[in-house]
Amino acid sequence: MKKWKIITLIVWLMLISLPILIGQLKSDEEVIYGGLFFNPIDGYSYFAKMQQGYAGEWTFQLPYSGQENEEVFLFTFYIVLGHITRILGLSIPLVFHLFRIGIAILFFLSLEPLLKNFFRQENIFYKGAYVTLLFGGGLGWIYFLTGDLPIDFWVSEAFVFLSAIANPHFILTFLIMSWLLNSIFDNHFGYKAIVINIVLGFILVNISPFAALVIGFVQVIYILLDRGNIKGKIGNLFAYGLPVVIFALYQYYSIQHDPILKLWDEQNVTSTPGILNLIFGFSPMLVGVIILLFIHYKKGTKIPTKVTLLIIWLLFSFLMSYFPFNLQRRFLVGIFLPLSIVFWYLLNIYVANGKNNKKNFVPSLIISISLFSNLLILFGSVNALRNQDPIFFIEKNLVDTVDWMNNNIQQDSVVLTTVDSGLIVPALGNFRVVYGHPFESINAEVAEEFVNKFWSNKMTVEETDAFFKANNVDYILCEFDTTIQNCPEITNNFEIIFKSDDMALFQVAD
Numbered sequence: 001m002k003k004w005k006i007i008t009l010i011v012w013l014m015l016i017s018l019p020i021l022i023g024q025l026k027s028d029e030e031v032i033y034g035g036l037f038f039n040p041i042d043g044y045s046y047f048a049k050m051q052q053g054y055a056g057e058w059t060f061q062l063p064y065s066g067q068e069n070e071e072v073f074l075f076t077f078y079i080v081l082g083h084i085t086r087i088l089g090l091s092i093p094l095v096f097h098l099f100r101i102g103i104a105i106l107f108f109l110s111l112e113p114l115l116k117n118f119f120r121q122e123n124i125f126y127k128g129a130y131v132t133l134l135f136g137g138g139l140g141w142i143y144f145l146t147g148d149l150p151i152d153f154w155v156s157e158a159f160v161f162l163s164a165i166a167n168p169h170f171i172l173t174f175l176i177m178s179w180l181l182n183s184i185f186d187n188h189f190g191y192k193a194i195v196i197n198i199v200l201g202f203i204l205v206n207i208s209p210f211a212a213l214v215i216g217f218v219q220v221i222y223i224l225l226d227r228g229n230i231k232g233k234i235g236n237l238f239a240y241g242l243p244v245v246i247f248a249l250y251q252y253y254s255i256q257h258d259p260i261l262k263l264w265d266e267q268n269v270t271s272t273p274g275i276l277n278l279i280f281g282f283s284p285m286l287v288g289v290i291i292l293l294f295i296h297y298k299k300g301t302k303i304p305t306k307v308t309l310l311i312i313w314l315l316f317s318f319l320m321s322y323f324p325f326n327l328q329r330r331f332l333v334g335i336f337l338p339l340s341i342v343f344w345y346l347l348n349i350y351v352a353n354g355k356n357n358k359k360n361f362v363p364s365l366i367i368s369i370s371l372f373s374n375l376l377i378l379f380g381s382v383n384a385l386r387n388q389d390p391i392f393f394i395e396k397n398l399v400d401t402v403d404w405m406n407n408n409i410q411q412d413s414v415v416l417t418t419v420d421s422g423l424i425v426p427a428l429g430n431f432r433v434v435y436g437h438p439f440e441s442i443n444a445e446v447a448e449e450f451v452n453k454f455w456s457n458k459m460t461v462e463e464t465d466a467f468f469k470a471n472n473v474d475y476i477l478c479e480f481d482t483t484i485q486n487c488p489e490i491t492n493n494f495e496i497i498f499k500s501d502d503m504a505l506f507q508v509a510d
Contacts, residue, residue: 004127009108012134015378016104016164020097023385023392031393034424035093037381038165039156040391041423045437046167048426049075050092053082055411055430062264063426064437065447066414066471069260074251077169077207092427099168103175107160108134110178117185117306118345125348128363132285133160133340137373143280151273151281152373157208158332161374165381169207176204177334180215180240184222185306189232194239202243209251210330212244214317221312225305260442268439270329272321282335284366285343289314292346301353307345310338394424401477401503402428408498413474418455419448421479434471447471457488464490468508476506 001009023033036043048063058079059071085095111130119126137159140150156162156170163170180200183193205212219237223230255261272278279286293311296303303311313335320331347363385392402425405415411430422436435447450467453459459467467473476494480486484496484504491506498505 002122005112005130008131008134009105012104012108012164013101015135015161017097017101019165019378019381019385022382026385026388026393030396031388032396032399033385034392034394034427035091035096036392037385038162038377039154041437043167044423044427045440046078046169047092047096047428049078050082050085050096051426051428051430053079053084054086054092055082056086057082057430061412061432062260062440062442063432064422064435064440065260065264065442066432066434066473067260067442068472069264070254070258072254072258072261074254077172077203081168096168100164100171103168103172104164107164107171107175107178110175110182114178114182114185115341117182118341119348123348124360124363125344125351128347128367129340129344131367132344132370133337134164135161135374136285136336136340136367136370137161137377138281138286139283139369139373140281141372141376143277146276148273148277150373151277153377155273155281155329155332157211157330157334159336162377165377173204173208173211174334174337176200177211177215177337180204181218181337183236184219187229187232189229189236193232193236197236197240198243201240202247205244205247208330208333209248210327211333212248214313214331214334216241216244217316218309218313222305222309225309263442264440266326267442267444269326271326272329272332278318278321282339284369285339288366289339289343289346292343292350295350296346299353301349307342310342313338314342390420394428397501397503398424398479399428401498401500401505402431404498404500405429405431405475405505409475414472415475415477416451416454416468416471416473417477418479419451421477422451425477434473454488459488459490461490473508475508478504478506480504 019037020035023035023037027033034040034044035047045064049060052061052063058073060074060076060079062069081095081099082092085092088095111133115126115129119129138150138152140152143150152159152162154162156166157173160171160174163174180197183196188196201212204215216237219233219240223233223237226233255265273281289311317331317335321328323331351362398421406429412432414432414434415425416434417425417436419435422433422441424436425431425433426436435441435444435451438444441447454464454467476487476491478484478487478491480502484499487504487506491504494506494508496504497507
């Protein structure tokens, strides 16, 4: 590996790892670092899924709802990670990050063979593609002036860097897409290629069904664009598509025929932000691609099939991301991969065919301005960790209480907690809560309203009884200010089975 790549890898690993160390160092006697530094709301939900595997489960149960769904194989990747955590005797956050960082290293290594399909030499454009793919974002740091949240600050599945700091399955999605693209371009055929397509297709549809759909579309288009070895390409497509179609249909059927999961799916709306937000979020490369394509069209420049394929991918994903469908934003998954490659390829041939004496200036400028958004994100996360922001740190007393629960009450019990603790408790133990997540709690807005009403002591006995029965409440975890009398009056009717400092656990009578 060349020196510049070694340096790039070291910087890559430092940026996606150092915040964890900062968080660990900021833990003290009162608060404990929760193990996340980006998008903790979803991060804790992945810990909760790992807790189910850690407890020995293989099927998924909604951890943020008191209503029980039927057994179903969803989020299998995280449930498997939970089993691995138990077998190795490690902590859930540690295994989560070991896989995240390990997969990020594999993605880094996958870029060299992929980019060699588009660049003949390791010039400034090759390096630009390499660096912006790993570290780049958009112009969200400018779009901030509108007061709207820029897309390149939160749509993790679309950007490599955000995926690498968010969770293992997002960066694994990019890795598998990179591997499959490379396999397509290198024309790998035969039994080995068939097995690889089956395995990668099965994994991809499990972790990101929309990514699996996008890559399937790319394979079909490549067959239409390049008619060479048509039989081998169709064989690979069939091998890839078989597990994708089977498991996608299984997931769809399982969700639509379970009233609880169907409600969960219907409220899981992921709309694409407005056009202006999208343009800023994917620029300067998006605008650059449009301008360069126009220039090359006017010049009559011949675009290779591989680049045309990626351009069609971009058009498909951007168009589908505004299709009237509640999960439309998911079509942006992995899109930074073709966008970066196409931009740097078009810029490379534009400069090579022209008389530009400043061929290093524009690439250097593009690289520089594409880093700002992610630098702001990292700065914000590190600053929040240094200040022990409650979203990243958990009160030690809550951790100790859930540890006691793990050893003394039945797994998968339903615990009524406050809204804030509802996010944390399933991440610390295999328990379910009435409300804890804006998307994974059934009828989330109503559930949140009822939970807040309960803790405000505004429920009648009859309302409380109906509320408990509807949500199968087994325990009440009360966090009081000065005395246990601060807990809702209804708790006087229940037995205290655990008490520590400002925490009390009540058992709800059958």
